[in-house]
Amino acid sequence: MLKVYGLKVSYFTGKLEAYLRYKEIPYDFHSMTGREFMRDIPAKTGAMQMPAVELDDGRWMTDSSPMIDWFETQYPDPPILPADGAQAFVCRLIEDYADEWLWRPAMHYRWSYPVSSKLLARQIADAMGADINAPGWMKRRRTERRQKLNFVDRDGVTPQTRAHVEGAYLRLLDMLKLIFRDRPFLFGARPTLADIGLMGPMFRHFAMDPGPGIIMREEAPEVMAWVYRVWAASASRTTGDLVSGIPDDLRPLLREIGTAHLEALNAEAVAWQAGQKRHGAIIQGTEYRDLQTSQYRVWCLEVLQARHAALDAPARAALDPILEAEGVLEPLLRQSGLDAGYEQGKAAPFGKSLPVFEEIRN
Numbered sequence: 388m389l390k391v392y393g394l395k396v397s398y399f400t401g402k403l404e405a406y407l408r409y410k411e412i413p414y415d416f417h418s419m420t421g422r423e424f425m426r427d428i429p430a431k432t433g434a435m436q437m438p439a440v441e442l443d444d445g446r447w448m449t450d451s452s453p454m455i456d457w458f459e460t461q462y463p464d465p466p467i468l469p470a471d472g473a474q475a476f477v478c479r480l481i482e483d484y485a486d487e488w489l490w491r492p493a494m495h496y497r498w499s500y501p502v503s504s505k506l507l508a509r510q511i512a513d514a515m516g517a518d519i520n521a522p523g524w525m526k527r528r529r530t531e532r533r534q535k536l537n538f539v540d541r542d543g544v545t546p547q548t549r550a551h552v553e554g555a556y557l558r559l560l561d562m563l564k565l566i567f568r569d570r571p572f573l574f575g576a577r578p579t580l581a582d583i584g585l586m587g588p589m590f591r592h593f594a595m596d597p598g599p600g601i602i603m604r605e606e607a608p609e610v611m612a613w614v615y616r617v618w619a620a621s622a623s624r625t626t627g628d629l630v631s632g633i634p635d636d637l638r639p640l641l642r643e644i645g646t647a648h649l650e651a652l653n654a655e656a657v658a659w660q661a662g663q664k665r666h667g668a669i670i671q672g673t674e675y676r677d678l679q680t681s682q683y684r685v686w687c688l689e690v691l692q693a694r695h696a697a698l699d700a701p702a703r704a705a706l707d708p709i710l711e712a713e714g715v716l717e718p719l720l721r722q723s724g725l726d727a728g729y730e731q732g733k734a735a736p737f738g739k740s741l742p743v744f745e746e747i748r749n
């Protein structure tokens with residue numbers, strides 16, 4: 388039986404678990420301890436991050452997107468990606484936006500508000516601190532400070548950007564609630580990778596954390612219901628058709644991805660190529676300063692471009708006019724010949740993985 392190491396409050400662990408549950412792939416959940424997180428598991432996977440998976444043959448893997456792709460090769464039915472190439476590409480775009488762009492608002496809502504940060508620091512320190520010899524109050528305080536420092540203060544959240552950071556979540560709720568009044572999942576009657584990708588931020592952070600959870604329950608109960616619909620879905624019972632084409636109500640989300648997430652990825656790529664460890668970006672008119680440049684995110688843009696280039700002619704003919712109209716195509720293709728230099732990326736989710744942030748202060 389495969390073993391999933393992670394935490395029951397973790398963004399990417401929640402995403403992977405939602406996928407495994409929907410696909411009815413059995414697994415043992417193992418709550419990751421501090422020592423495993425910092426030392427034992429990075430020695431196997433190359434990255435200090437969760438989740439990590441240990442297979443019965445002794446191999447280890449990490450990084451949710453390539454892990455899901457690998458599971459799809461082992462458990463192909465029913466596929467998590469739509470057969471329609473244009474829809475499949477939109478799923479990939481939504482997954483990447485959920486993984487990388489929504490990370491900042493998810494961390495900000497968790498760690499900037501004491502109503503959430505005190506509870507989460509306790510939950511994380513209790514789970515991960517089991518093998519760390521220090522008083523409980525000290526472990527909780529260290530957890531709270533570490534997360535706020537690395538993922539809020541050092542990730543561009545300031546009094547000037549705060550409203551924009553929160554707006555990313557609030558705008559998304561407004562878009563999604565209209566969609567879920569119409570159908571149960573983003574592309575129809577069953578989940579696809581778009582739903583699974585959005586579960587990263589939406590489930591363990593926005594729905595479960597006290598602060599953003601109140602907002603979701605009060606402002607967008609349709610979205611709260613969808614979160615738990617995905618969590619409860621299973622391939623053998625949650626069956627039904629997907630819509631055809633790209634539904635019009637997904638277009639505002641595509642526009643958001645083009646103007647926010649793809650702009651941010653382009654700023655990463657420009658900085659990476661210029662060798663700048665930190666960079667700034669103007670996103671939807673808000674200026675972010677002093678962001679850590681992420682080689683991993685440059686790779687994300689490189690992979691999205693490669694997936695777009697690999698689409699067949701009918702898929703391109705259906706998709707490109709929509710991407711163009713919603714301002715996605717230009718930022719997607721702005722940088723040609725992009726090479727993130729992530730050599731091990733071809734072996735992902737095996738081999739030595741690349742963490743999203745190179746520098747984390749403990």
Ligand SMILES: N[C@@H](CCC(=O)N[C@@H](CS)C(=O)NCC(=O)O)C(=O)O
Binds near residue numbers: 397435449747
């Ligand atoms: N690209 C990875 C990202 C995994 C990730 O960043 N996980 C978070 C927790 S949900 C983490 O471990 N961050 C490192 C840290 O907190 O130091 C994935 O998709 O699995």
